[in-house]
Amino acid sequence: MDNLVEITNLHFNxxxxxxxxxxxxxxxxxxxxxxxxxSGTGKTTLLKLIGGQLRPEQGTVKVAGQNIHQLxxxxxxxxxxxxxxxxxxxxxxxxxxxxENVAFPLREHTRLSDAMIRSLVLIKLNMVGLRxxxxxxxxxxxxxxxxxxxxxRAIALDPKLIMYDEPLSGQDPISMGVLIKLIRTLNDALGLxxxxxxxxxxxxxxxxxxxxxxxxxxLIGQGTPDMIxxxxxxxxxxxxxxxxxxxxxxxxxxxxxxxxxxEGVKAC
Amino acid sequence: MLNQVxxxxxxxxxxxxxxxxxxxxxxxxxxxxxxxRKGFPxxxxxxxxxxxxxxxxxxxxxxxxxxxxxxxGYNTLAKFGASSALGPLVALSVVRELGPVVTALLFAGxxxxxxxxxxxxxxxxxxxSSMEMMAVNPLQRVIxxxxxxxxISMPLLTLIFNITAVYGAYLVGVKWLGVDxxxxxxxxxxxxxxxxxxxxxxxxxxxxxxxxxWISVYQGYFATPTSAGIANATTRAVVYSSLAILGLDFxxxxxxxxxx
Numbered sequence: 001m002d003n004l005v006e007i008t009n010l011h012f013n014x015x016x017x018x019x020x021x022x023x024x025x026x027x028x029x030x031x032x033x034x035x036x037x038x039s040g041t042g043k044t045t046l047l048k049l050i051g052g053q054l055r056p057e058q059g060t061v062k063v064a065g066q067n068i069h070q071l072x073x074x075x076x077x078x079x080x081x082x083x084x085x086x087x088x089x090x091x092x093x094x095x096x097x098x099x100e101n102v103a104f105p106l107r108e109h110t111r112l113s114d115a116m117i118r119s120l121v122l123i124k125l126n127m128v129g130l131r132x133x134x135x136x137x138x139x140x141x142x143x144x145x146x147x148x149x150x151x152x153r154a155i156a157l158d159p160k161l162i163m164y165d166e167p168l169s170g171q172d173p174i175s176m177g178v179l180i181k182l183i184r185t186l187n188d189a190l191g192l193x194x195x196x197x198x199x200x201x202x203x204x205x206x207x208x209x210x211x212x213x214x215x216x217x218x219l220i221g222q223g224t225p226d227m228i229x230x231x232x233x234x235x236x237x238x239x240x241x242x243x244x245x246x247x248x249x250x251x252x253x254x255x256x257x258x259x260x261x262x263e264g265v266k267a268c
Numbered sequence: 269m270l271n272q273v274x275x276x277x278x279x280x281x282x283x284x285x286x287x288x289x290x291x292x293x294x295x296x297x298x299x300x301x302x303x304x305r306k307g308f309p310x311x312x313x314x315x316x317x318x319x320x321x322x323x324x325x326x327x328x329x330x331x332x333x334x335x336x337x338x339x340x341g342y343n344t345l346a347k348f349g350a351s352s353a354l355g356p357l358v359a360l361s362v363v364r365e366l367g368p369v370v371t372a373l374l375f376a377g378x379x380x381x382x383x384x385x386x387x388x389x390x391x392x393x394x395x396x397s398s399m400e401m402m403a404v405n406p407l408q409r410v411i412x413x414x415x416x417x418x419x420i421s422m423p424l425l426t427l428i429f430n431i432t433a434v435y436g437a438y439l440v441g442v443k444w445l446g447v448d449x450x451x452x453x454x455x456x457x458x459x460x461x462x463x464x465x466x467x468x469x470x471x472x473x474x475x476x477x478x479x480x481x482w483i484s485v486y487q488g489y490f491a492t493p494t495s496a497g498i499a500n501a502t503t504r505a506v507v508y509s510s511l512a513i514l515g516l517d518f519x520x521x522x523x524x525x526x527x528x
Contacts, residue, residue: 053397053401073405077403083401085401088392090394091394091398092394104402104404105403108306108409246404
C-alpha cells in the first residue's frame with residue numbers, strides 16, 4: 001500500500017522526559033487514521049513531529065517520501081502547502097473575519113484574483129455549512145463553528161494530508177456529530193488522507209479506517225476499529241472502555257497513604 | 269560558594285542564550301528578499317497601529333511637558349533677567365533629550381506593551397503555529413512588519429512631540445507669562461542647529477524605535493503561552509525597553525557630544 005507518512009523508530013524527549021521511545025507507524029494515502037491515547041501521551045506532539053514543527057532525537061518521519069527533518073526551510077514550507085492542520089483551539093486569526101481567515105492561505109500562496117478567491121472561499125465555507133457566517137468575527141462563533149471555519153481554512157489549498165488535533169474535545173453532541181461526518185465526507189470527497197488525534201474513542205472509531213493506540217511512550221495497539229475493540233491487551237481495553245483503574249493507575253505515584261498520614265500525625 | 273559560582277554561570281549562560289535568541293529572531297525576521305507587494309500594506313498597517321494610534325498620548329504629553337518646562341525655565345531665567353532665553357532653553361531641552369526619550373518611553377508603554385501582548389496571545393491561541401502549518405513564516409508575516417512599523421513611527425512621533433512641546437512652551441511663555449514673541453522665536457532660531465540638535469535627536473529616536481520594537485516582539489514571541497506568561501512578557505517588554513532607552517540615551521549623548 002502507498003504510504004503518505006512513514007515514521008520509523010521515533011524517539012522524542014521533552015525537558016529530558018521521554019515522550020516516545022521507538023515508535024513505528026505508517027499512514028496510508030486516502031485513509032482516515034486515528035491516533036488514540038490518554039491525555040499527556042504525546043499525541044499532539046506526534047502531529048507536530050509529522051508537520052516538522054518539532055525535531056525528534058532519533059528516528060525518521062517521512063512525508064510524501066521526504067524526510068521532513070532534513071528539508072531546508074524553503075522545502076519544508078513547500079511541503080507544508082500540501083498539509084492542513086486543525087488545531088485544538090482552532091487557531092483562527094482573531095483580527096480577521098471568517099471569510100478573511102479562509103482566504104488567508106489563498107492570498108498568501110496564490111496570485112488569484114479577488115473574484116476567484118471569493119468563489120473558492122465560499123465553496124470551502126459551503127462544504128462546512130458556514131457560508132452564511134462569512135461576515136462574522138471569530139469571537140462571534142461557537143466552539144464547533146470555530147473548528148468548522150478552521151477546517152475550511154485547512155482545506156483551502158486542497159492539501160493531501162490533513163491532521164486534526166482533538167477535533168471533538170469540548171463539543172456538544174450535535175457539533176461532534178457534524179464534525180465527525182465532515183471529517184469522513186471531506187476525506188472521501190477530496191481524496192485526502194486524514195490523521196485524527198483524539199481521546200473521544202467511540203466517535204473516532206466510527207469513522208476511522210485504521211487505529212493506533214499510544215500509551216507509556218510507545219504504541220500499545222493497532223488495527224482496524226473492530227480489531228482494537230476486541231484487542232486482548234489490558235491497557236488497550238482500559239482505554240477503550242474508559243475503566244478508572246487498571247494498567248494506567250487511578251493514583252499518581254506516591255508514598256503509601258498510611259505513611260503519609262502518620263507523618264502528619266508525627267509533625268503535630 | 270560552589271553553588272553561587274554555579275548560579276552565576278547559569279545566569280551567564282541564560283543571558284548569552286537570550287541575546288542569541290533575540291539576534292536570531294531579528295536576523296530571520298529582517299534578512300530576506302523584500303516582497304513589497306505583500307510587505308508594504310503590512311508595514312503601513314503597523315505604522316497606523318503603533319504610530320497613528322499613539323498620537324493622542326504623544327500630543328497631550330508633549331503639550332504639558334512643553335508647558336511645564338517653560339514655566340520652570342521662566343522662573344529660573346527671570347531671576348537672572350534672562351527670560352528672553354526661554355525659547356532656546358525649551359527647544360534645546362526638547363529636541364536633544366526630552367523629545368526622543370519621553371516619546372520612546374511613551375511608545376514603549378503604549379505600543380511596545382501592545383505588541384508583546386498581541387504576539388504572546390497569538391502564540392497562546394496557536395495562531396502562530398497555524399500560520400507555520402499554512403507555510404507562512406510568522407517571523408516574516410507578524411514580527412518583521414512590527415519591527416519596521418516601530419522603526420518608522422518613532423522618528424515621526426518624536427518630530428510631532430518636539431513641535432507640540434515647543435508650541436506648549438510658546439503658549440505658557442509668550443501668551444501667559446509675557447515673554448516677547450520675537451525674542452522667543454528668534455533666539456530659538458539662532459541657538460538651535462539643525463544637524464547637531466534636531467538631527468541628533470532624530471537619530472536617537474530611530475535607535476530607540478528599533479530597540480523598543482525588538483525587545484517587545486522578542487518578549488511576545490518567546491512568552492510562556494499562559495495568561496501569567498503573557499502578563500510577564502508585557503511587563504518585561506515595558507521595563508526592559510525603558511531601561512534600554514535610558515541607558516542608550518546616555519551612550520548616544522556621550523557619542524554625540526564627543527563628536528562621534
